[in-house]
Amino acid sequence: MALSLWYSLRGYVKIQVKGSAPIRLIELARENGIPVRGIQSEGPGVLTACVTPKGFCMLRSLNRKAKCSVRIVQKSGLPFLLAGLRARPMLLWGGVAALAALYLLSGRIWRIDVSGCLHTDEAQVIEALRQEGVTEGTPIRAIDHSGLGNRLILRTKGLAWIGVTIEGTRLLVEVVEETPPPEALDDETPADIVATKKAMIASIFVYEGVAQVKEGQTVQPGQVLVSGILPHDGRRVRARADIAGRVWYTGKAYVSEKTFEFVRTGRVQEALAIEIAGMEAAEPADFELYDTERTVTCDGFGFFLPMTVSREIRYEIRSTAVRREEEELMRLAREASFHKATAQIPTDARIVATETTYQRTENGVIAITVVETSENIAAASPIPAG
């Protein structure tokens, strides 16, 4: 491998040796210190081999001695490539200009990626970077890398740690958000426990206070579930209890029998797309409506260059009206109504049961899904003084 690379850099010629004993010439070359490699037989009395250009000149003087004829069949390697380019100067200069442009572009930040933002807005990190003089297009050497993370923390809110790394032309900002301290429990202020929504009491276990409802009872929002006023001495306490209620959520959705689908017509166009530093250029499309499959053939970011070359296959599509099957119609209606019902359910609730009913209309189906949950429906309500 290393030898092949060395020969490619130095340049070599592939020669064809013809004669009664072509190996004799190869032997003479070896004896005269001419390096020969890749010797292959191409039939009786014919050999091919690779020698350096200098070696080839030396070989010519040995031809007669070996009674062989020698001719060049191929020239390979860097010197020959450069010699070929000398005849096409614009191609050479174009290549040099492209390399220079890539070198200059690779010295700047072309992409900023922020990760770890769950509750905070990425825009405030980008804005903080902008205030520190770091934007897309900023020269990498102009970025004061040390302590940048700490300076960004001072310019942002709700972040505990920021790590900044530069990978090629990409600036990676890793963010760790602050964890807010838990809310302090108020054990002192006297309070009742009231219902937060309409529900049926599934279970009630009182630690402090007096229960005002029983299991199986339906309650309305704001209704007192556990009183904080003790009946025997009139003392006011903060009521505490575990109360679970059954709550019903309803979702309704209509799905039409008729729908439109995009189908491929069979016409295909292949195109190249080049993206350099966020700007994209692609061959114009032959079709008005099409979908695309894109394959990245050369990703410059792997070599820290802000360039990507992609190959696109464009499939022409057209819209056609189709009638849905009954089974699919009901499934779509059920899924849509279930989605609407569950969108109202709080995250800590547990789904206990689901039931869907359907109504057939002239052009479609209406699905009504009722989702039953078990959840905490209690909230503290301070008892007014007096």
Add this chain to the structure above:
Amino acid sequence: MKAARKSEKPIRRGLTEALDLPADVLLDEPTVSVEGKRRLTVDNHKGVEEFDGEKLTVKTSIGALRVSGSSLVLEDLGCGSLLLTGTIRSIEWM
């Protein structure tokens, strides 16, 4: 002169065996290395006598070495060392 050289060989061989020295250093004998069926190296050879895609004959100080096979390529032919690739079927001393 030749007779003198021949008389040196038993001494050199004895010295080589006694001191456990490599034979190619003192006796000028070839070293043949084979990697699987596809790669053969001969060090300390005296030249190629015959070569085509199916056989190679190499001169050495202890006789000719014949290698038979198919798709044989002399990848490198340097002073005293050669590298042969291809499918090697047999190696014999002649």
